[in-house]
Amino acid sequence: MNMQASQGVQPPPPPKGLEDMQLPIVMMRDILIKTMFRKNLDTVSDLAEAICLPRAVTQELMDMARSQSMVEAMGTLSATAGSEMGYQLTDSGKARALDALSQSEYFGAMPVPLAVYGEQVQRQSIRNIQITREELVQSMGHLVLPNSLLDYLGPAVSAGRSILMYGPPGNGKSSISNGIRAAMGDKIYVPRAIEYSGQVITVYDPIVHSKAEVETDDPNSLRRRRTWDTRYVRCERPTVVTGGELSLSMLDLVYNPTARTYQAPLQLKSSGGIFIVDDLGRQAEPPQSLVNRWIVPLEESKDILALQSGEKFEVPFDTLVIFSTNFHPNEIFDQAALRRIFFKIKIDGPSQADFLKIFAMVAKKKQMPLNEASLLHLLKKKYPTINNVYANYQPVFLIDQMIATCEFEGIPYQMTPELIDRAWANMFVKDEKIVK
DSSP states (O other): OOHHHHHOOOOOOOOOSHHHHOSOHHHHHHHHHHHHHHHTOOSHHHHHHHHTOOHHHHHHHHHHHHHTTSEEEEEEEOSSSTTOEEEEEOHHHHHHHHHHHHHOOOOSSOOEEHHHHHHHHHHTOGGGOOOOHHHHHHHTTTSOOOHHHHHHHHHHHHHTOOEEEEOSTTSSHHHHHHHHHHHOOOEEEEESEEEETTEEEEOOOTTTOOBSSOOOOOTTSSSOOOSSOTTEEEEEOOEEEEOTTOOGGGGSOEEETTTTEEEOOHHHHTTTSEEEETTTTOSSSOHHHHHHHHHHHHHHSEEEEEOTTSOEEEEEOOOEEEEEESSOHHHHOOHHHHHHSSEEEEOOOOOHHHHHHHHHHHHHHTTOOOOHHHHHHIIIIIGGGGTTOOOTTHHHHHHHHHHHHHHHHTOOOOOOHHHHHHHHHHHSOOOOOOOO
């Protein structure tokens, strides 16, 4: 394992008191009473769990709310929490909760201030990772790749800089991108929400982020042990994959007018991980425009976002951006844009020897017996018709076609020249006119 992965990312320390929080006091108090109101919670322990703060800090907030007559002790022990004191909102507390909800529906996990989040980004930066050749080979184990390709990929990944992969379609650019992600074996901490200028921006997204493990209760404790600031979720390094649907607006903050909160854009959700722009050149916006949007983030490791008010602010940009295209770079970029993409790597189709390796691997996996006469027919009769240009997707396509035919005919899996011909006919459509 690399040093980063073996030692693990340093977790965010839990706050020791309200002074550690670096959030507006009124905002914290309002989130507390909104959470009490919305979730009908009445003990400090349950509230601490809901707002993701240590119990001692939650108690400080509760005491402050009591001093402002927003909350009162019920004078009896909570029926659900054994020996714990119960609390309830006063009439003025309920009124304030409703007023606060009309300004922002956000409640639950206390947000992390943007500046504090920036410190955690540095601790778990994608650029801290050093991946060895062995780790990269292991993560790409399901792919047959020439050694020369790994010579280029390894430094690109370890640098944590932008990568452009280009070449003919069907040769594994997407699979290689996923293999790069798999090589990053360590975990990072993703904030549930961050705060800037009193605004809440939700970041953790179960669709993008995979929890590293299910949180379990400590059997020796009444409450879960907190070894890090649980306003963060411990996750695998994220991978965001976009294709032809990517638009410039998807890289902006998304405002929810009902909840009056923001959702982080895709590149912020991918912090500490990989952002893959697949099929570059198939988007509505020209590739040049998309790359121009990334110029400042790629060069300065910071992005600029804007609130509804028009106020702009900086957020960390800590993402390995991988552009993947079937076009030649000179067709879709000018030289200034190409200079800003740090690594340009061509992904070619396999040699005949590598094609046969892939074919044999796929056949073994799918339990399709190899047949020498059929393979010779494929190599000597079929491939010369396309100038012996091989692609990585073709073995899977051809073998799946033969399997489908065998299953339809009710015969054992087998490979024959005739079945090769039928599979080949489905892989390429003849160029012919259709009479209307």
